[in-house]
Amino acid sequence: MVPTPSGKASIKTDLDLSAIRAIRERFNTVLHVAAFGGWNGPHPHPSPPGVGGKEWCDAFVDFNGQNGHLFDGIDWDLEGHDDRTAPTSLFAITTLDIMADFSLEAKTRYGMSVSLAPAESYLDAMAGPESDEEFFL
Numbered sequence: 001m002v003p004t005p006s007g008k009a010s011i012k013t014d015l016d017l018s019a020i021r022a023i024r025e026r027f028n029t030v031l032h033v034a035a036f037g038g039w040n041g042p043h044p045h046p047s048p049p050g051v052g053g054k055e056w057c058d059a060f061v062d063f064n065g066q067n068g069h070l071f072d073g074i075d076w077d078l079e080g081h082d083d084r085t086a087p088t089s090l091f092a093i094t095t096l097d098i099m100a101d102f103s104l105e106a107k108t109r110y111g112m113s114v115s116l117a118p119a120e121s122y123l124d125a126m127a128g129p130e131s132d133e134e135f136f137l
Helices: 017-026 053-066 093-108 129-135
Strands: 033-038 073-078 113-116
Touching: 053 093, 073 093, 093 113
Parallel strands: 033 073, 073 113
Antiparallel strands: none
């Protein structure tokens, strides 16, 4: 999820989509989801003005359509980072807003599956920086 130079939402991947297509054709009764994130992976890019979760969702739907509807939905796989000073070690409210708006749009407008299984350390929204060490292995 990266904005284009003109400030529009854009979905890019370096995955082998032909391999994903082959798996989907072989296992056509299995739900196939695109995962955003991963350990050390990117979080949704802070949106340019006027680009929120709905626009990111529309960009994903366009990407998915252009690639033969490979995915039945998405999985938010946003985790931390080995480098505790990396921007992806924390969740900004804007990131959570993008995720919420994207998820709502994906489910209600497009009927997609949306999943999220946060790491245990993300579940305590009241934990301050002083308790960070409790959650870092």
